[in-house]
Amino acid sequence: MxxxxxxxxxxxxxxxxxxxxxxxxxxxxxxxxxxxxxxxxxxxxxxxxxxxxxxxxxxxxxxxxxxxxxxxxxxxxxxxxxxxxxxxxxxxxxxxxxxxxxxxxxxxxxxxxxxxxxxxxxxxxxxxxxxxxxxxxxxxxxxxLLPLNHTSEDRWKHFFELMEFSADDALVLTHSLLDWIDRDDRPRLHGAEAETYMLRSPPYRPANAPITDIQDLLLIQGFDRLFFDEVGVPNDRFRTFEDHVSVWSDGPVNMNTAPILVLQTLAEDLNFEVDRVVDFLTGPDGKRGTFVDRILRPGVVEADLPRDNSGNLLDFRAxxxxxxxxxxxxxxxxxxxxxxxxxxxxxxxxxxxxxxxxxxxxxxxxx
Ligand SMILES: [Ca+2]
Incomplete structure (x- = not known):
């Protein structure tokens, strides 16, 4: 090593x-x-x-x-x-x-x-x-956390709205992020590709590849304006974002360890009540994040296992x-x-x- x-x-x-x-x-x-x-x-x-x-x-x-x-x-x-x-x-x-x-x-x-x-x-x-x-x-x-390079458009929109961005800004952030990562040069409706970034001074091209350094957000349309100050110093929203995403996770989100904002994002997307998950995990002491928390995993049999709004069990395999x-x-x-x-x-x-x-x-x- x-x-x-x-x-x-x-x-x-x-x-x-x-x-x-x-x-x-x-x-x-x-x-x-x-x-x-x-x-x-x-x-x-x-x-x-x-x-x-x-x-x-x-x-x-x-x-x-x-x-x-x-x-x-x-x-x-x-x-x-x-x-x-x-x-x-x-x-x-x-x-x-x-x-x-x-x-x-x-x-x-x-x-x-x-x-x-x-x-x-x-x-x-x-x-x-x-x-x-x-x-x-x-x-x-x-x-x-939300996989930075593997999260759907719907989830990003929910997440940015939960971060209290306007619906317009949530769209710009979502589309620009996905355009930056995807391999093609066709911009989404509110996104940006090379044709936008090549007009900047100095000009540059989007990565068109997964993001490996979260500081690269400074280069992305929308993030440049909303996550950094005029001289490029990250603001509180950047730090909130950083605390809720992973640059290297590519798999399904583990609800056991998901922060509340991530659970709320999943809840919007998968149509369940976030309290059902939180109440289950919290366990007998009423506090989440302690050693008596209950665990969501395959094989657990409990009457109050969280279900979605259609009554189907949520997926706890992550x-x-x-x-x-x-x-x-x-x-x-x-x-x-x-x-x-x-x-x-x-x-x-x-x-x-x-x-x-x-x-x-x-x-x-x-x-
Ligand atoms: Ca692209």
Whole structure:
């Protein structure tokens, strides 16, 4: 796997049942705890050999180890719980899951107040890192977002209207985005192709290909005016858009992790009441995004499974396939950051990891 600092290199809860959570933990111990032990052993010996002067090196190593632990947790849960659908399966806070598993505890079945994924269930359950280093891991399920390059015209129109753009602006944004991506040079009614962009100064051509960098929106008619200020600085609407789309997801949207605006967009398109989905997912504590959330997935049998307005069950087959793992290691006044994209359903071409690492980027620290 190739990694380059500051640059992009391609290539490279509770379970559904308490017994399920226990099974996961036991499975993790049998199959994966060696990973944790090996990593921790390595960090400690590095600390001893290098001493205090090389904190940046330790921070970098810790970040990679946290990523490997995260991959281990995801792979174990995927294997033993037959797929990844919802962080409530235990992967919402992978360091806590791995820490509990390494100690043989079943914290997911005994926690009193259900915690949000971002908060640790129990500080003492998390993996212990060397003193002076704090490690934070966040997982964003891009499968719950609108695929930037694979979303229909109807969904975009609904989405831009839900973002409170006028009907006219919603049309311009939708048509211009689709024209920018599609291969032909025939503009839609409110869109734009080469004939529009070649009149600009300096002139340029549309990509006529999938967007890989979200900053390219600055070049697209409508987005240039509505998502950036006069000098090209992204505004709040750009940030809202960025939080709801994925540049690399190409599959169906996973409703388990979809933000409310994405669920509302799907609801308009598929004709269902968004509250039915939210009420189901929320679970007994009345809060969405905690470890007692219920999970929408194939095989679940519950009386209140969400249906559309014609009474048909919604499609819950979409998995948490495209995962962005954001690791931050804090030490002194400095932070080392590592961001990785994982395709949880593809195998690693080099057969080192249990899933494919599509991309890694790092900031800070020494190599
Ligand atoms: Ca085009």
């Amino acid at each position: 190739n990694v380059v600092d500051g640059d992009t290199v391609k290539q490279a809860g509770k379970g559904r049942r308490a017994g399920g959570a226990l099974l996961l933990v036991l499975g993790f111990i049998m199959l994966g705890s060696w990973i944790v032990l090996q990593f921790m052993g390595r960090v400690k010996s590095e600390m001893a050999v290098r001493g205090r002067g090389d904190e940046a090196v330790v921070a970098r190593n810790l970040a990679f180890q946290a990523l490997e632990i995260t991959i281990g947790v995801l792979a174990e849960i995927r294997l033993l719980d037959d797929g990844l659908y919802n962080p409530a399966q235990g992967w919402g806070d992978p360091m806590v899951f791995a820490g509990s598993a390494a100690r043989g505890e079943d914290d997911f079945a005994t926690g009193e107040e259900p915690a949000a994924y971002g908060e640790q269930l129990d500080e003492s359950a998390a993996i212990l890192f060397p003193e002076g280093f704090e490690v934070e891991v966040r997982i964003r399920d891009e499968s719950g 998995e948490s396939r495209y995962l962005e793992v954001d690791v931050r290691v804090f030490y002194g006044t400095t932070t080392f950051r590592l961001m990785a994209r994982l395709d949880s359903t593809e195998s690693d071409p080099e057969d080192i990891y249990p899933m494919k690492i599509v991309y890694i980027q790092t900031w800070g620290g020494k190599s």
